[in-house]
Amino acid sequence: MSTESGEQTNGADGDARERLLALAAQFYDQFERGDVPHMDVPTRTKTNIEYDPEQKVWVYGDRKSTRSANSVRGAQKLLKVIYSIDFLANQLEEDRSSTLRELYYLSESWDLDEAQFNSQDESNQLIEDLEIVSDVRREEFHMRPEESGAKVMGPLRLREQTNRGDREIHCQHDVGQGGYQIPNDPDTIEFLDNDAEFVLCVETGGMRDRLVENGFDDEHDAIVVHLGGQPARATRRLTKRLHDELGLPVTVFTDGDPWSYRIYGSVAYGSIKSAHLSKYLATPEAQFIGVQPEDIVEYDLPTDPLADSDKNALESELEDPRFQTDYWEEQIELQLDIDKKSEQQALASYGLDFVTDTYLPERLEEMGIL
């Protein structure tokens, strides 16, 4: 397999198809030499994730697992890989796309029982394998997840290539209250112009709606990106592009609990499942707004006590190199000390406008963004 990470370029369908075929050719050569066909894939577990201090993102370590035709199971896996390559190559040739779930059901139509997927986990995992081994992103295969990316609202004008032609969209004027829907492959987007000062990623839908209703995006020239829990790949990709291409500072606004800090971590440093794409998805410069444990104290927010699982999560974050900075150690220890957590919406205890009028401007000023 190829290990070098080539530049991921937009709309490189030809490349994607060639890379897939190169993988098939590699299996062909193995057969022809009388070798046992196989491919090596990095082990995708926590223990095989390493921090790349240069890129400030999380990448896979050196441990590999081999998918080899040596066993019946392994041979079946490779068979599925080859069938999938065949399918994807055809899909790219015909310029169609499909969802991960469709791939799973589509395998039912393959004439050979052994090539069919047993579960969607299996087909999802296989696509991840293919991404890593061929160094082509899923999006370039024209594979998309069932659920789509989240929404954006802000002073940004862009052009999106759609199946029905290019569309120019202004993310405030041309969209409804819901905002602009991020497509599955944000690389089909071209940024035209913007008046934005910064990007504000928001964890919950309720808070996003509050900010939009209060006209926060308008007032502060913010691009509000809805994360919706653990952010989808498209959301993270777009965020990174906003930062890299438009030079906008990125901030993340979440609940004040350990799970939300991980959402921030995945935006900033990358996640385990997609560590092979960290360079492409992670925005190491992203800054955390809050809710900080410090804020809980300072603003005297309504709280819930920490559950045992919360404490465990905080403890494990203390040992997580991603959070081993003075800032995070201080915040996490403080939270353990006060034994409390708060939601974003807790800010409403000071009125519906408190978050847009007081909290966010204060925090953003502290961070040097406003």
Add this chain to the structure above:
Amino acid sequence: MSGRQSTLGEEGIAQELAESQRSISIAEFFEKNKHMLGFDSGARALVTAVKEGVDNSLDACEEADIMPDIYVEIEDLGDYYRLVVEDNGPGITKEQLPKVFGKLLYGSRFHKREQNRGQQGIGISAAVLYSQLTSGKPAKITSRTKGSEEAHYFELIIDTDDNEPEISIDETTTWDRPHGTRIEIEMEANLRARQQLHDYIKHTAVVNPHARIEFLEPNIDEPLKFERAEGAELPAETEEIRPHPHGVELGTLLKMLEATDSYSISGFLQGEFTRVGATTAEKVQNNFRDRHFGREMAWQPPQAHEGDIEVAVRAAVANKGKDATKSFAREVANAVSDRERIAHHELQSVIDEAAEDAADGFGTTFGATVREKATAAAWAQITGDTDDGEPRETLASDLYGLIEGATSSRKDDATLNGLADRIAAKFVDSDDDRHRCTRDELDDYVKRAAENTEEYDDATIGDTARENVWRAIWDVMATVPDEPPNVSTVASGRDTASELLEAMRETDIISPPTDCLAPITERLVEGGLRKEFGADFYAAATRDAAVSGGDPFIVEAGIAYGGELEDGGAIDVMRFANRVPLVYQRGACATTDVVKTINWRNYGLDQPGGSGLPNGPAVVMVHIASTNVPFTSESKDAIANVPAIEDEIELAIREAARELKSFLNKRRSMRKRREKQDKLGTILPEMATKLSEVTGRKTLDIDDSLARIMNNVLIEREVEDGSVRLVVENNDSTNAEPEITDIVTVQPENVETNGDDARVVEMDGEWFLKWSPTVGSGDEAALTYEVNGDASFDVSVDGIEREKLTVDGEQ
């Protein structure tokens, strides 16, 4: 013709029979005992009659060194069944007829110690009698002795008034067999035990692979044929052996004592028992002396301060001259002090010897009186019975040493002293000045001394300590030289005979010889199974001879598995004793018990619940050859649960079962390999096809990859411009030694290999290239040759399991 006279297994029945014939008619006796004789039902009677007839024929043939060829026929006559048993044995003369068929009427005196089919039944005579009693028909016997011009035909009837066999017809006849005997009897019977009958015949064929048997019964047209196993030989001839000292009972011993011509016990032992020579006889005799007379206590010689034997002896001798007396006394003193311990009779020998020497040296006679006085004086010094000493103290200090060595170190000094002192007192107080006592008396000394010590010295002396003290003292005591009682004395006293028996049992005696046994041998056990069961696998084990109760025995086991054997339900267990199948009472047999206790799951068979008969397509056979097979009952259908025999049965079965296990394991792994190969055989070609399709390249050959995946040995041929290269690639983890034959239609030239040579043989216009390379794990071997013009090739490979071989271009 001892087979035909095969003895009744048990002396008891024989005697009973002999006695009863005087008072009651044989018919009456038979009626009373028919359950014991195996004729209690019509069904069983037929099985028994066949069994007796066939056993009889087998024995007759074997004794005459003839490979048995036996024909059995059962015919339904309506009212009766007719049984015919024919053999190719030595034939029988008119004079022998009554002995064979009247055997039931003459008791036998002793049980013979020889492996013998006859032990299992009472012979063909019982069948003859049964048939006569039920049908009234005589037995019809045709016989031809070897080399005689014509055959004889007899009719034999037993006169039930005077219980004598009578030959009613005697005429010459013609018969196609060159020699042999044919017996024909009619009897009341039925075929309800057909299954047992079949089992009996089939099992007989298994366990007598040297015999050829034909069996014809009603409702079949062609007789069932049981052919001889290839390479089967007659069983080895067996020797009759005398009883082993460890194998006799008191009753038998008494009878042997009565019957022997020997005068002395030593002569009796050497003459009547196996494995007893002069040395062993002496050992037994010494043990017998110990039992009968007891031993004498041997004491340590006196220390300087305890007494002076020389002075005492000199004082005891009067009027023998100064020099002679002095020399005599010194010799005695020196001889005594040279010894570690000395008993009274040993002291006597010392005195006697010194007296002889003195007589030789000085011409002075030391008579009986002087010797007695000298002995008494010396013994008094040894036992401390002097003016200065108290015997009790001297002996106690001697005993203290023994007791201290025999008991645990936790005993305190006072306890040991008390015990030693009290035991010493027992010797001193005993009536026997020679300090002679039996085991029981010594036991009593120790026990009483211990009890008193516990009572007065507040000590504890447990049973183990007492036993150890007893043993320590008994061990230093000396066997007495007294002449043991002679044979007639022993024979007349039950207690004395019992002492002799104990002495025999406690003496180590080497095991009885085993040439009296003729095992089937592993090879033929397997051969017997192989010819009667179309199985996939056979294993056999013959144990070394072992001994139980003085009777040597050998256990053999065999297992057949798979193939045509029926699957579903418990395995079959075949039991044999001295080559005779045991058909009835399977559940009561030690053999079955052992099979049930073995954990068959260990050996790859399914065993519901982990005990009991395992399930599966298997047959287990167990053969016990012995000079005296212990049966559970007179009917001799089941082996008794004798631990020594059960152990050997288990070991024999386990030995064979281990082979079964490795066979099953191998088969299982081969099956897995085959399944894997089948699976991959579908997947890989699909993969290859798809890859060619996706890449747009030519069709792939995946044999090499498949061979490598399966760790197979791959044989591949490359042909280019008339040069041929045959490559063996070993992907396995062990050496491969294929035997390759490449058949080429034109003459191969310039044959070369990179190691082991190849041979070329021409046959009918084809050239056979034979090549047997040894290819190490991961290595390759190559054979190259050239052919002129068009040639076709056909390669075949032996020496490698089909599952582990991939021949390129073949599926």
